[in-house]
Amino acid sequence: MANMRAIRTRIKSVKNTEQITKAMKMVAVSKLRRTQSSMQAMRPFSEKSQEVMDTLLSASSGLDNRFIKPHKEVKKVCYVLFLGNRGLCGAYNSSILHYANSVIKQGGKDYGLVVCGRWGKDVLANSRLNVIKTFAELSDTPNIDEALEVADYLKGLFTSGEYDEVHLIYQHYVTALRQDATCVQYLPAAPEKSENQGHGRIFIFEPDTNSVLESVMQLYLNNKIMSVLLDSKCGEHSARMTAMTAAADSTKSLISELDLKLNRARQAAITTEISEIVGGASALKKKK
Amino acid sequence: MADKIHFQIATADGVVCDSMASYALIPLSDGDVGVLSDHAPMIGALKEGVVRYVCEGEDHFAAISGGVLSVVDNEVILLARTAERAESIDLARAQASERRARQRIEAHAANTDMKRAELSLQRAIAREKAYTMLHK
Numbered sequence: 001m002a003n004m005r006a007i008r009t010r011i012k013s014v015k016n017t018e019q020i021t022k023a024m025k026m027v028a029v030s031k032l033r034r035t036q037s038s039m040q041a042m043r044p045f046s047e048k049s050q051e052v053m054d055t056l057l058s059a060s061s062g063l064d065n066r067f068i069k070p071h072k073e074v075k076k077v078c079y080v081l082f083l084g085n086r087g088l089c090g091a092y093n094s095s096i097l098h099y100a101n102s103v104i105k106q107g108g109k110d111y112g113l114v115v116c117g118r119w120g121k122d123v124l125a126n127s128r129l130n131v132i133k134t135f136a137e138l139s140d141t142p143n144i145d146e147a148l149e150v151a152d153y154l155k156g157l158f159t160s161g162e163y164d165e166v167h168l169i170y171q172h173y174v175t176a177l178r179q180d181a182t183c184v185q186y187l188p189a190a191p192e193k194s195e196n197q198g199h200g201r202i203f204i205f206e207p208d209t210n211s212v213l214e215s216v217m218q219l220y221l222n223n224k225i226m227s228v229l230l231d232s233k234c235g236e237h238s239a240r241m242t243a244m245t246a247a248a249d250s251t252k253s254l255i256s257e258l259d260l261k262l263n264r265a266r267q268a269a270i271t272t273e274i275s276e277i278v279g280g281a282s283a284l285k286k287k288k
Numbered sequence: 289m290a291d292k293i294h295f296q297i298a299t300a301d302g303v304v305c306d307s308m309a310s311y312a313l314i315p316l317s318d319g320d321v322g323v324l325s326d327h328a329p330m331i332g333a334l335k336e337g338v339v340r341y342v343c344e345g346e347d348h349f350a351a352i353s354g355g356v357l358s359v360v361d362n363e364v365i366l367l368a369r370t371a372e373r374a375e376s377i378d379l380a381r382a383q384a385s386e387r388r389a390r391q392r393i394e395a396h397a398a399n400t401d402m403k404r405a406e407l408s409l410q411r412a413i414a415r416e417k418a419y420t421m422l423h424k
Contacts, residue, residue: 206332
């Protein structure tokens, strides 16, 4: 009987876990949708920025900007690591950390690490990485103000000469089931010209090309951080969604296993009871 | 349609404003510029300030903080760092952030980024200005 009670409590607790994992999955789904819609909202802006950038690049050569010009010597490199805000999303966080470790080792230069995301304070402390700043207040559905804070900080690191290069390390969202760890150079920036040709017209630049370029670069850099933030958040939410679906599924199979065990125990208890009664009855008969 | 411009303000958070306007007054880093239809192609650097655009005879205002202006074929697009339409500005909040920025600048602590404090002050002032212009 004691065995049956134990199994019943176990089933109850597993059912509770199932509820929690299901709820977390739903939350991840809705956050993923929100992040994706902000990605879409950003699209017209990015396209237009690219257009302006194209016009600017084709209009004049020999553009000079503090964000494009590489520093003479690359002594210190800053890596920006985009982590999730919490765990329970499969290998999302640990694999990006692992990747970052290998990138840093490969670089082999003096470095500083900027972390975006709340996850893994202890893990990072144990990994003995040189963390110079943590942005722990980033929400799960990032907005432009948060992106600006990060972007301004990174621009400051580069322009003050403290760091000679800035790289972003994040999980690039490919599909809901797949994220690729990527590392891209952020500063000095190398804005690319897109395929389509400009309007082929002569533009007036107010006040002059270089100050326009400065503004465009600011936008470009802010934009980059925003898109990386959204990209990595999309990955995090979909990773969590997958992990929670798997968890909910395995709780289901665990419950059916426990149900079977419970039924067996119940059956065994009934059988013993019957045989006890039968045994008792036949003993009485014999006495007579 | 002939004498209208397609006026848009876009930020990374989305398109803030999208309308057909007859006139727009836009703050550039070397002074305000007015745009009517058939303006020559232009790209300009925006500064913090208030944009005024006239749409069906009515004045509209928006506070922006830096970015780029592009004018091509009666398409006027402001790519702004941040932008808020005057209708959605909370005056109390703008005033509070102005006070905060002023305090930061006055305190002049070593760890404050003066340029950023200055920018946020200008942004707050622009927001207040947009609000008062709307409710005049």
